[in-house]
Amino acid sequence: MDRDKWLEGTLWLARKEINRYCTNNCESYCCKNYYITTKDPSLVRLIFGVDESKSLQSVADIDKRLSIEERILEDTYYQIFLDPCPSLKGNLCSIHDNTKRHITCVEYPLFRKGNEIIEVARHCPAISEGKIDKYLTDLMNRGLRIDYLPKTAA
Ligand code: SF4
Numbered sequence: 001m002d003r004d005k006w007l008e009g010t011l012w013l014a015r016k017e018i019n020r021y022c023t024n025n026c027e028s029y030c031c032k033n034y035y036i037t038t039k040d041p042s043l044v045r046l047i048f049g050v051d052e053s054k055s056l057q058s059v060a061d062i063d064k065r066l067s068i069e070e071r072i073l074e075d076t077y078y079q080i081f082l083d084p085c086p087s088l089k090g091n092l093c094s095i096h097d098n099t100k101r102h103i104t105c106v107e108y109p110l111f112r113k114g115n116e117i118i119e120v121a122r123h124c125p126a127i128s129e130g131k132i133d134k135y136l137t138d139l140m141n142r143g144l145r146i147d148y149l150p151k152t153a154a
């Protein structure tokens with residue numbers, strides 16, 4: 001198996017390993033305590049479950065979890081405070097199977113940085129409790145560097 005496939009497969013297995021722990025033990029901490037940023041209005045609509053009939057400004061006016069910011073070059077950024085995430089139902093992500101989910105939601109708590117580095121969300125309880133240590137050891141044994149991130153956006 002080539003290295004790229006092996007790496008993707010290992011990360012997929014590691015994330016899958018904690019699925020049940022995320023829902024039952026951690027109760028989706030990361031979907032309730034961080035924020036995500038995007039430039040893509042369709043992603044914001046997906047997360048808030050609103051169609052084109054409503055402007056995103058009107059959503060932001062009544063739901064403080066959405067902040068719309070204009071930055072240099074008139075770029076618009078949307079910041080969504082996961083307090084909790086509007087897509088969280090119970091402790092489950094209601095858009096989990098949607099291929100357009102935010103990349104951070106797909107990858108958390110393991111972020112691949114090329115072929116050499118894996119960044120790990122240090123504050124994820126599954127990480128601090130060693131739930132996927134066997135995968136991290138495997139990755140290190142194959143020469144990858146593991147970097148632990150401080151608390152950041154989900
Ligand atoms: S913080 Fe970690 S253990 Fe908790 S739900 Fe998120 S990925 Fe799962």
Ligand code: SF4
Pocket residue numbers: 030031047082085086087088089092093094095096101102105154
């Ligand atoms: S979209 Fe789903 S995975 Fe992402 S923060 Fe919201 S509930 Fe969590």
